[in-house]
Amino acid sequence: MKVETIAQRVKDTFQYLHNHAEISWEEVKTTNYISSLLENSGCDITTFKDCTGVMGKYGNFNKGLPVVAVRADIDALWQEVNGKFQANHSCGHDAHMAMVLGLLWRLEQNEGLKDKVAIKLIFQPAEEKGAGALKMVEKEVVDDVDYLFGIHLRPEQETKMGRATPVIVHGAAKMYNVELKGHDAHGARPHQNQNAIEIGAQIVNMINKIHLDPRVPHSVKMTNFQAGGKNANIIPGNASFSLDLRAQNNELMEELETKVNRIFDAIRNLYDVEIGISNTDQIAAAKTNEEAIVIMKKSIGEILGEENIDQPLVTPGGDDFHFYTIKRPSLKATMLGLGCDLKPGLHHPHMTFNDQALMHGVNILYRAVLNTYGL
Structure with missing residues (x-):
């Protein structure tokens, strides 16, 4: 040929x-x-x-x-x-x-x-x-x-x-699929639940404040978020979201992952909600x-x-x-x-x-x- x-x-x-x-x-x-x-x-x-x-x-x-x-x-x-x-x-x-x-x-x-x-x-x-x-x-x-x-x-x-x-x-990468579990409430009664969308926004703010060795490229960001349904008068208590973590070496990835999990722990304690990692995909450096x-x-x-x-x-x-x-x-x-x-x-x-x-x-x-x- x-x-x-x-x-x-x-x-x-x-x-x-x-x-x-x-x-x-x-x-x-x-x-x-x-x-x-x-x-x-x-x-x-x-x-x-x-x-x-x-x-x-x-x-x-x-x-x-x-x-x-x-x-x-x-x-x-x-x-x-x-x-x-x-x-x-x-x-x-x-x-x-x-x-x-x-x-x-x-x-x-x-x-x-x-x-x-x-x-x-x-x-x-x-x-x-x-x-x-x-x-x-x-x-x-x-x-x-x-x-x-x-x-x-x-x-x-x-x-x-x-x-x-x-x-x-x-570099190394990890992808989290996460479930946030609470309960719904009426739109007129926001004191009766924890708004899953607001919690998601809080997680975004917190992960944006993670600071590690600036000489080694790294990042963490939310890449998917789903909460609520067709009714605009329901405050959603449940949500699912995804996080993408990146670090140029495996050692920094361990540090980054530790920081993210500490944020989850803080959110659980602050809002009294369940946060469970349903799936983790990962790639080594x-x-x-x-x-x-x-x-x-x-x-x-x-x-x-x-x-x-x-x-x-x-x-x-x-x-x-x-x-x-x-x-x-x-x-x-x-x-x-x-x-x-x-x-x-x-x-x-x-x-x-x-x-x-x-x-x-x-x-x-x-x-x-x-x-x-x-x-």
């Missing part, structure tokens, strides 16, 4: 995945679609009875070769697009899947290479929930892996088209590996030119990719940050990027695999 043919196939695959987005833990059709493509390319595939996602093995796993894994996240966000809530790939996971499949097709293209490599292609669910990587670790998909590479599209403010960074130094970074840096230079290698990218954004190295410290891992003229930004419902960058990602990953083996 010619490189030009692969390029068109990657674009077509991206478009299909973009048009058939599925949210976290519901990526059933996506899993089936990728599984069929992996099988058609001669991979041994592994799927899972209790979750979505698929892993493909390509190469020779009987010669004692180092095992190189490449991971793509497969879930979409649930967000409002043009007035309608839907699954939407506004974080670029459709592109990540297409590029990792393009890597496989490039490997296929090189006759005789299959006996010289041992590659695992991990198509991981539920990155947006911060839980998919932990599930794949539980499934032992990286237990025999020596090197792990990931890839992520970057906004134009971070990395320009035609450029790339060999490592994304993500990056643990970097110099050997993997050097491999990726060399690979970027070979494809885009050394003058287009960016410095390590430190970003407050998060990715559950880093749970792999936290749970398996022997892994040599890095995530490629790819410039692609992405705008207005990640998670924007109308995010776009230059699809010419898809083959930049494919070719850099291809070189990273070969460079790992010294080929």
